[in-house]
Amino acid sequence: MSLLETSGDDYPARRAAMLAKLTELDAEQAKAVAGGGERYLERHRGRGKLPARERIELLIDPDSAFLELSPLAGWGSDFPVGASVVTGIGVIEGVECVISANDPTVRGGASNPWTLRKTLRAADIAFRNRMPLVNLVESGGADLPAQKEIFIPGGRVFRDLTRLSAAGIPTIALVFGNSTAGGAYVPGLSDHVVMVKERAKVFLGGPPLVKMATGEESDDESLGGAEMHARVSGLADYLAADEHDALRIGRQIVRGLNWRKLGTPPRAVREPRYDEDELLGIVPEDLRIPFDPREVIVRIVDGSEFDEFKPLYGGSLVTGWARLHGYPIGILANARGVLFSQEAQKAAQFIQLAGQTRTPLVFLQNTTGYMVGRDYEQGGIIKHGAMMINAVSNSTVPHLTIVMGASYGAGNYGMCGRAYDPRFLFAWPSAKSAVMGPAQLAGVLSIVGRAAAHARGQIYDEEGDIEMRRLVETQIEAESLPFFLSGRLYDDGVIDPRDTRTVLGLCLSAVGNAPVPEPAGFGVFRM
Structure with a gap:
């Protein structure tokens, strides 16, 4: 069920921002079409x-x-x-x-x-x-x-x-x-x-x-x-x-090749019950503001039907089962950006369950990474994050990744970024990816520089610090944008959000040429 308020104040602003980004995307892609x-x-x-x-x-x-x-x-x-x-x-x-x-x-x-x-x-x-x-x-x-x-x-x-x-x-x-x-x-x-x-x-x-x-x-x-x-x-x-x-x-x-697919054929296709055009107004321009990925899911999956797994546990990560163009899929989608221990354990179990049924996985990224802080470190965030990354790394089913918003830190890895070899990876024009957010990174460098000056008994250059932070934020912001990342082939293309269902359907069909992969070789560990 969709709770998206298309008549609210936020929706038109988000839609306008996405349309502006799509205009920029069209202009850049036109350069490739123009050739020489x-x-x-x-x-x-x-x-x-x-x-x-x-x-x-x-x-x-x-x-x-x-x-x-x-x-x-x-x-x-x-x-x-x-x-x-x-x-x-x-x-x-x-x-x-x-x-x-x-x-x-x-x-x-x-x-x-x-x-x-x-x-x-x-x-x-x-x-x-x-x-x-x-x-x-x-x-x-x-x-x-x-x-x-x-x-x-x-x-x-x-x-x-x-x-x-x-x-x-x-x-x-x-x-x-x-x-x-x-x-x-x-x-x-x-x-x-x-x-x-x-x-x-x-x-x-x-x-x-x-x-x-x-x-x-x-x-x-x-x-x-x-x-x-x-x-x-x-x-x-x-x-x-x-x-x-x-x-x-x-x-x-x-x-004359007499080619045939070796994968599992799809079932009957059902269109989503909600309008794909509404995908333009879901992601905020400011990625620090969370959004509900279920609103994306019900606009891309067959019949808008999503069987959510562990809905009351690890609420910052949405997991569940659906079909897309007739193909069964498991979905992992970031809900509030940060991944805590519960989310990491939930993801590891879900990925293993998908392996048991040989179900392809779709990762919908909008993550700022794994949570940091004394309580979380003492609670085992490193080992729980490692469980999730281990599960992603050793899962043998096909992985498809869409970067909708933020893709920062080790969250990029746990949610199957480029280094983890998804079969296909596409980004929305709203996507950003880096080791951390520009302001965070500049702030870390400022803290380190201030501590180093103090250790040497020197007075810290506050004016220089302001200029350093400005330059670093500008650089990181530019290098985290989708055009920059796509130009370096860190994804397979930047797509219009309204094309997400079609693109994923084409990818699932392509994946079906290969035989169903063998299981990873171990049972499901209850996390």
Whole structure:
């Protein structure tokens, strides 16, 4: 049952604040969609080529969803937003696939450090969720000035392709243009390779490098053209007449995989009884003000039905069972930010119960961390927090995390933050994450500095303290915002709260490609 007062004074203000943040989000994501800009897009089209997102649109099933991942990668860095590659999950011939498409309008599709991280994340999602990986290849290789950050860790791209294939997860490369040097190993290590006639160029070293290394005179086509690889080297399995033909063949390959999901199929889907649009007015702009996560839950789960577990115990953490798009889930949601001993023990038991029934877990984060203070330390907050973190760490069911508000301190860990490898992690525009709040952190530094000055017998600089606190608060505030964090791939994207049910549904469906994981190997300990 919802108790949200949409006619109250708080709701319109919260809604307006969220809409303002969504306007900022749209503007930043538009930079990724724009790629290299109108000039380079027109030049690309003038060569008879399709942009990366249009290639994806033609590859996936008509009117099907494409869940784009990490569109803000590289935000706040020296590199373009989006990191010159588009990644996500799309349905091809009824099969959910991970798709990675180079954007050649951005520096020729060259890879920078954020491109690499984004590409590796896509491969990890394909591996853990057992989904075919389709690479739409057109890249000039590494962004050479940044090679020191790309070359050594970049070898994981090749390792991941071979591990996917060894695990029986198909890898497909559709080559539309250049795929040179290390990039030549993407088709070289893929199970299925399609090259576009007179467009694809795949070689370890181009004509200038070959001339320098061996003195041999050669041209692009004889050295690495699509027709040569289809007729002579055998690297190309299919020779496409043009880009549309390559995408048609790609769909044909996926159709021939005879792919089937190994997870538990969903039951009938029921829409929530409450309007998802009301999610915009739930989270306060000031995250120090608590909000009831049950108002979020009843707007995203099937039939708005939530079977709460231990409702009278550990009230700062809401736990319980529900279904979402027909899939059973367990939910852990922060109610008042702070996690006490009761909440930690309650969470540990609930996580173990989910393991017993092989039920995926959804974490809805809004936490300032575990409680501190003499009484709480003496009451065992460390060991109880450790129980919760232990349970999260060793739980083998799929975890999905949504950061709705605050995500501070060890609460980020206990509520399955990025370091704990949730299958997917998304943030709302209202999210903030750091070791602690900006004012708290600045205050701690002030106390430490004051004590150090006293120990040295010096007079503490009060004016300098004020300036230090101002600078620290400004820095921490900027570094805790969702755009900054998403730019560093600490989540899989910043989403509109109204899309939460859809995004979680797509993720649960993707997770269902993999077999139900084995239990953790121990019974439930009553906490």
